[in-house]
Amino acid sequence: MNQRFVIVGTDTGVGKTVISAALVSALDAFYWKPVQAGLEGETDSQAVARLSGAPAHRILPEACRLRRAASPHLAARAEGVEIDAAALEPPACEGPLVIETAGGVMTPLNDHALTIDALKRWRLPIVLVAPMRLGAINHSLLTIEALQRRDLSLIGVVFVGDEDADVERSIATFGDVRRLGRLPWLDPLNAQTLRAAFDAGVDRAAFGANA
Ligand SMILES: Nc1ncnc2c1ncn2[C@@H]1O[C@H](COP(=O)(O)OP(=O)(O)OP(=O)(O)O)[C@@H](O)[C@H]1O
Ligand SMILES: [Mg+2]
Numbered sequence: 001m002n003q004r005f006v007i008v009g010t011d012t013g014v015g016k017t018v019i020s021a022a023l024v025s026a027l028d029a030f031y032w033k034p035v036q037a038g039l040e041g042e043t044d045s046q047a048v049a050r051l052s053g054a055p056a057h058r059i060l061p062e063a064c065r066l067r068r069a070a071s072p073h074l075a076a077r078a079e080g081v082e083i084d085a086a087a088l089e090p091p092a093c094e095g096p097l098v099i100e101t102a103g104g105v106m107t108p109l110n111d112h113a114l115t116i117d118a119l120k121r122w123r124l125p126i127v128l129v130a131p132m133r134l135g136a137i138n139h140s141l142l143t144i145e146a147l148q149r150r151d152l153s154l155i156g157v158v159f160v161g162d163e164d165a166d167v168e169r170s171i172a173t174f175g176d177v178r179r180l181g182r183l184p185w186l187d188p189l190n191a192q193t194l195r196a197a198f199d200a201g202v203d204r205a206a207f208g209a210n211a
Pocket of ligand 1: 011012018044186189
């Protein structure tokens with residue numbers, strides 16, 4: 001059975017796409033963004049293609065593409081549609097699969113289902129991405145508690161940003177979770193710098209990758 005992971009974040013804009021791209025590169029994985037809300041500029045699938053260097057066939061089509069950059073349930077409503085959350089099923093593929101959720105785990109998909117409800121149905125191992133910024137401890141612990149309450153399998157946390165060992169330790173200890181590593185802020189950020197920093201900073205063994 002190929003490995004499949006779900007990348008969740010403490011919030012929107014925390015680095016889920018960047019970590020997904022690094023994992024796609026490191027594991028030669030496929031990538032799937034179930035719901036893309038916001039089509040202006042680069043989509044997450046396009047960013048992952050650019051930052052992983054993966055060939056086009058490894059970027060699987062989104063189940064749902066919505067124009068407005070908003071919570072998926074509101075972006076869908078703006079187009080007069082509703083996301084069929086029960087129909088969101090990870091696609092079959094010939095290799096590992098990295099799934100990137102939209103927003104945070106409590107982000108609604110429609111008026112009845114949250115992102116975490118889909119995670120519960122999928123029962124796949126989860127990786128939490130947490131940014132090194134003020135508020136990260138609180139947001140991380142709230143997310144971890146929500147996952148633990150539902151008996152979801154959290155592999156660990158990947159931090160993004162400047163080193164702060166005290167913050168990382170606080171999250172790992174209070175949350176009783178594994179620290180998988182940290183990706184520093186990169187300038188420039190491209191496929192080469194990302195992969196090198198990911199290999200140096202993140203424990204690939206946690207993902208079953210051949211180092
Ligand atoms: N390590 C990093 N170095 C440089 N820039 C980064 C890094 N991590 C993230 N960024 C930038 O920060 C922004 C947000 O990151 P990203 O798109 O990965 O967040 P996200 O959690 O996927 O957001 P969304 O909820 O919209 O899917 C992007 O412009 C991205 O390029
Ligand atoms: Mg993203």
